Amino acid sequence: MSDQIEGAIDGAVRGEILQRLRAAEREHDVRVLLAVESGSRAWGFPSPNSDYDVRFIYARPRDWYLSLDVEDRRDVIEYDIVDDIDLNGWDLRKALKLLRKSNPSIVEWLRSPIVYRDDGDFAARARALLPEVYAVDKGVFHYLSMADKNYHGYLKAKLVPLKKYFYVLRPLLAIRWLERYRTPAPIEFEPLRALVADNEILDKEIGRLLARKQRSQEKEFVPVIPALNEFIEHELSRLSRYQAKGDAPDGDLNALNTLFRHCMEAP
The missing domain is CATH 3.30.460 (Beta Polymerase; domain 2)
Structure with missing residues (x-):
């Protein structure tokens, strides 16, 4: 904790x-x-x-x-x-x-x-x-649905709700955790963020967004962030081909x- x-x-x-x-x-x-x-x-x-x-x-x-x-x-x-x-x-x-x-x-x-x-x-x-x-594949599909719904519902405009970026990034990073470790993902965002720390541009944009989120009101809008949208679209495309390892009981x-x-x- x-x-x-x-x-x-x-x-x-x-x-x-x-x-x-x-x-x-x-x-x-x-x-x-x-x-x-x-x-x-x-x-x-x-x-x-x-x-x-x-x-x-x-x-x-x-x-x-x-x-x-x-x-x-x-x-x-x-x-x-x-x-x-x-x-x-x-x-x-x-x-x-x-x-x-x-x-x-x-x-x-x-x-x-x-x-x-x-x-x-x-x-x-x-x-x-x-x-x-806990079935990892079920977790992947749950988080994928969350990310896809929030991305296409909120992050395709010129101005977007700031907090919705985290409603997409967090489930996508949780999927990366599930794929790598095959255990339930952490609740805290920082351990999930560490999974993309090697992408300097992405990590920098996430850091900026986190800092702004922590000093902004809940309903604040921001201009769309191309680096984040590019990552999100890549992950959604990749995961659209995700194959479960058999039917998860x-x-x-x-x-x-x-x-x-x-x-x-x-x-």
């Missing part, structure tokens, strides 16, 4: 987040198992007015899951953004089903460098299962069921 990133959350804000998590537990009769930061603050390049993207995984009482209509019951808790705090969570069952599919959101929550609440059990056990449940259901039952037995 980066101490610099972890320490980027103001103490008063952290206290307010913890208070809201406790309020959510009382309101919905749930136990928060893990609560983390998931957005640009966790990635290491927030703007001065970036929201706090708080995401949490919660468990309900055991009998809630032993209901005939459990499939029809709501499995998310969402709140309106108040004072820049965006708070929402997923039910444990939903989270584990998505983990089995190598969903990037749940994988990234488990690996976030900014942790608000941790019951000391669930997250550690879930992380230990990643080698058994879903993760180990038995292992995830064991973790789910363990959480049900916890006090």
Whole structure:
């Protein structure tokens, strides 16, 4: 965990987040198992007015899951953004089903460098299962979809949203990590950026953009940056021919069921 990133959350804000998590537990009769930061603050390049993207995984009482209509019951808790705090969570069952599919959101929550609440059990056990449940090829296709959608949706004009460059660069660099190391990519941007450090022009442009992002407002626009667009287009073209190494199966259901039952037995 980066101490610099972890320490980027103001103490008063952290206290307010913890208070809201406790309020959510009382309101919905749930136990928060893990609560983390998931957005640009966790990635290491927030703007001065970036929201706090708080995401949490919660468990309900055991009998809630032993209901005939459990499939029809709501499995998310969402709140309106108040004072820049965006708070929402997923039910444990939903989270584990998505983990089995190598969903990037749940994988990234488990690996976030900014942790608000941790019951000391669930997250550690879930992380230990990643080698058994994470499919690299699924990760590649998830990140490729993110990059392609954001590039063609936002970065083809003369003036473009600054932050959208990172919504494209980060998934593309995460793919490079997956291709090289065959393990889930880091959440923080700096280890990913290191993968292209040998490209001096690209690294210089990324550094300039990072510096501007960290002093700019969330909705700032910038002129299109040719060196970045050239890299992005090259990667999208290259990855359009990406071949999965066989059909990636879903993760180990038995292992995830064991973790789910363990959480049900916890006090």
